[in-house]
Amino acid sequence: MKLIDSRHPQFQWNSGEVATALNRESADNLLPLVDDIGYMANFTVHSNLPYRELKDVNEFTRKANNFTLSVIAPRHIGLPYGVLPRIFIPWATTEAVETKSPILRLGRSRSDFMQKLGMTPTGGKNGSINRFTDMMMRISAATFSVSYDKGKSWKFRQTSIVINADFIFDDSEPWNSSVELHPTFFNNAVDRPVPIRWSILNVLRRELKSSLAIDLYIWATYRVFQLERPLPVSFDKLRMQLGAHYADTKQGKYSFQKDVTEMFAKVCGIYQGLRVEVEHGRGVTLLPSPTSVPKGSNGFRLIE
DSSP: OOOOTTGGGGGGOHHHHHHHHHHHHHHOOOOOOOOGEEEEEEESSSOOOOSSOOOOEEEEEETTTTEEEEOOOOOOTTOSSSSSHHHHHHHHHHHHHOOOSSSSEEESHHHHHHHTTTOOOOTTSSSHHHHHHHHHHHHHHHEEEEEEEESSOEEEEEEEEEEEEEOOOTTTTTTEEEEEEEEHHHHHHHSSEEEEHHHHHIIIIIOOOOHHHHHHHHHHHHHTOOOOOEEEEOOOOOOOHHOOOOEEEHHHHHHHHHHHHHHHHHHHHHSTTTTEEETTTTEEEEEOOSSSSTTTTTTTTOOO
């Protein structure tokens, strides 16, 4: 049974229809269609980007156990934030995995590429075209620093997503826009991608409009890959990893717990094989669950 044309989010089913289709797929022991399998770059799963704009700030850092991610951008351009980078990064990763090329063509026109990212082109000062232009510049200009501190050893890697960009924003000019992925990002994307479902990702983005929901989905399907026993994660640790903009205060911690509880319930409503327990005041426990892309599916890769 064909789910959808997953690369064009405006044609997606709603959350109930996607959940029903995925349940039938599982019950009938069917493999997912290739066009519903996407990939996320491995290093972007462990920590997240800002949820909203950070004005006059050009560095953003998140930490998860011995892993630290820092994002730096030129101050006059700004840091990437919100939902669009969380769609562009898996789109770029998926294209890299499928084409085996670091040079990505951005569609037949600007409108075509915006629609691939789930945006309806609209003009005006606050229109989507201006937001798209701004965010593509932010994504392209950002530098990512990743470090692993294990006490007796320390590893460091610096990369960006894009090393060369050629965007044409004038509709009167012929469209021939492209990006060239940074070699480090490209190799990470091709060698160690995290499999995801476009149908789930697009529903979360379109219906919930929540960066946190997207982060929780990708984090959960990554963590359950080889999970054999319950994995408890305290709210404090999860907030350090995925809780951008939640203050380290009583109110901030309460808001994060409330939002994680609400968003995980909605994620599980679509990704119904996922088993999660949320205990008030303590944290989240992931239980052994199937990954959202079944093991052994076409294109599925081992995550170490």
